[in-house]
Amino acid sequence: MQRLSGSAVFLLFGLLSLIITAAGVAAENAATRQRGLIGLKQFYQTPYYIFDSGRPGPRILIQAGIHGDEIAGIYALEQLLPRLRVHSGLLIIFPRMNPPAIAINRRFFNIDLNRVFPGVPVPDPYEFALAREIYNLVKDNRIEYTLTLHEARTLHNPLRYKSFGQTIVYGIEPPPRLLWSWLQALNKDLPIKEKFCHYYCPQEYGATDVMVRELRLKGGFAVETWRAFDLLRRIDLQQLAVLTFLKQVGLEFSLQ
Numbered sequence: 001m002q003r004l005s006g007s008a009v010f011l012l013f014g015l016l017s018l019i020i021t022a023a024g025v026a027a028e029n030a031a032t033r034q035r036g037l038i039g040l041k042q043f044y045q046t047p048y049y050i051f052d053s054g055r056p057g058p059r060i061l062i063q064a065g066i067h068g069d070e071i072a073g074i075y076a077l078e079q080l081l082p083r084l085r086v087h088s089g090l091l092i093i094f095p096r097m098n099p100p101a102i103a104i105n106r107r108f109f110n111i112d113l114n115r116v117f118p119g120v121p122v123p124d125p126y127e128f129a130l131a132r133e134i135y136n137l138v139k140d141n142r143i144e145y146t147l148t149l150h151e152a153r154t155l156h157n158p159l160r161y162k163s164f165g166q167t168i169v170y171g172i173e174p175p176p177r178l179l180w181s182w183l184q185a186l187n188k189d190l191p192i193k194e195k196f197c198h199y200y201c202p203q204e205y206g207a208t209d210v211m212v213r214e215l216r217l218k219g220g221f222a223v224e225t226w227r228a229f230d231l232l233r234r235i236d237l238q239q240l241a242v243l244t245f246l247k248q249v250g251l252e253f254s255l256q
């Protein structure tokens, strides 16, 4: 075998160190996940996870489990958490917003958490204090977009009031224009029965509408999967909704 000349060896080592440095920079640029807690030592204590890239970009909070029996979104976020790397902006993932309600597999424990926003710091019922903490988390992190993952018992029918299955819900008009490109990307490869449609349905004290209105977010939506589908399929659909949304708002991320 021909021996490498001194300058070739030098070039090879140079190239190798360049590759190693580039890999290191790429790793550094991917935000490390940090864990935070809401309701420390309270009945409703629950973790959230912050991916802060340290680079400019959209600031997003995605939450699931505001209603304790709507479980597909919870699993969808918990499965994405270890795989996600964020390369721009900031992303907060909040997989189990309402642990007492999740523990009993009911929509709520004392009172509907999605009807008490922006909450107040009172000890009882706990839902008011929890809502306040979530509201403050969104405010303190200067969140611009929020998604809340829900599930519905009825498939959407424009003639039927409060039929939420397979919809993207918003409550403040006009919705941001990205809703239309997001829906197009989300529905692109879905069969007709699984396609999502938009649904204007304001909820005066609901988490999404209160935060969009009072904290002047650029956008806030509820993702609603229809419970007639298998749980595994609903988890896939929730993940698809989340990932296509992140792309539409311009967050740079990768999945491991």
Ligand SMILES: [Zn+2]
Binding pocket: 067, 070, 150, 151
């Ligand atoms: Zn719900």
